[in-house]
Amino acid sequence: MNEAELKGIRDWFELYADRYCRENGCRESVRAMMVLKREHSRRVSQEAATLASDLGWNRSDQITSEALGLLHDAGRFSQMAEFGTFRDVESVNHALRGVQVVQESKVLDRCRGGRREQILDGIRLHNGLRVPAGLSAGSVPFLHLIRDADKLDIFEIFLDAFRNNRIHDYPEIAHHVDLEGPVSPELAAEVRAGRIPSYRMIRSLCDWKLLQVSWVFDLHYRPSCRRVGERRVLERLRDSLPDTAEIAGTFEGARAHLEMRCRTG
Ligand SMILES: [Fe+2]
The missing domain is CATH 1.10.3210 (Hypothetical protein af1432)
Known part of the structure; x- marks a missing residue:
């Protein structure tokens, strides 16, 4: 072209x-x-x-x-x-x-x-x-x-919405999830196992955020993984979630996976 x-x-x-x-x-x-x-x-x-x-x-x-x-x-x-x-x-x-x-x-x-x-x-x-x-x-x-480029931008769109309390600008999400609800244990287990949960498992905004965490398992190219690291996407998602041991645990595998991909491609 x-x-x-x-x-x-x-x-x-x-x-x-x-x-x-x-x-x-x-x-x-x-x-x-x-x-x-x-x-x-x-x-x-x-x-x-x-x-x-x-x-x-x-x-x-x-x-x-x-x-x-x-x-x-x-x-x-x-x-x-x-x-x-x-x-x-x-x-x-x-x-x-x-x-x-x-x-x-x-x-x-x-x-x-x-x-x-x-x-x-x-x-x-x-x-x-x-x-x-x-x-x-x-x-x-x-x-x-x-698929990588799309995810990289969607991370930023939602991180911006979480930070500025603008989730209601996204009725496709806000109207369909419990904004105050807890993490669904089955969904968190999927992320801990290194898998991307089905959209059907999402019940709460916390679930939606953890689904985004799982996207790091689906990034294909090393430069994409590096951008997620440089932009501190996982850290910013982590900061937007409650400080519980269960949630902390779901980040560990994702962080390790990302570090490994950044090193070895
Ligand atoms: Fe699309």
């Missing part, structure tokens, strides 16, 4: 997202969610490009990463406009919706050398529980990259 193709994708995305962010007929809260997704997409795009550069990928692969970052959540805008929620279980799978939106736009039609497939696979699978077997070899590195 070259710079001109990236510019075409960027121009398309900005116009597309802007249309939803300016929509007159919608509630202010819905518009705020659109703006949030546009900002998230821009930041993930930059994060993906920087990770690709740190990994020593060639310029064409870096540009493809940047484009994928921008497009990975393309399905969020029409999902919110149509259903008024970002909860996939109550609406549509936003990744599949994103593939549909991007295909219908024809914005990738001029991309050659498998770039179209790599980007569409990245969009389609960025939110899955894991990277499926049997995916085309050219798509796998980009899928790992977008």
Whole structure:
């Protein structure tokens, strides 16, 4: 992919997202969610490009990463406009919706050398529980990259919300969990075992935070792990939770895993 193709994708995305962010007929809260997704997409795009550069990928692969970052959540805008929620279980799978939106736009039609497939696979699978077997070899590195870049930005979005008491800005979470409730023992046990708990196990805001802790087990690239360390993500999550032995215990494995990944890749 070259710079001109990236510019075409960027121009398309900005116009597309802007249309939803300016929509007159919608509630202010819905518009705020659109703006949030546009900002998230821009930041993930930059994060993906920087990770690709740190990994020593060639310029064409870096540009493809940047484009994928921008497009990975393309399905969020029409999902919110149509259903008024970002909860996939109550609406549509936003990744599949994103593939549909991007295909219908024809914005990738001029991309050659498998770039179209790599980007569409990245969009389609960025939110899955894991990277499926049997995916085309050219798509796998980009899928790992977008999953890492997405998590890195989501950590910051929620850490900011926890710190500034703005969790109510995220009704998708705030309306569905007990904000004052304790950690669910089954969920904490999953994190201690080095696994990512299912979203279905989340009962409280504490559970949501511990689920975020478990994401370190799913980071693929060493530069991603280093960023989590440099940004003190685990320490900041820890500070946002009650000071109990049970919670402290769930952090130990995650911290050790992250340190090991930062050292050995
Ligand atoms: Fe997403």
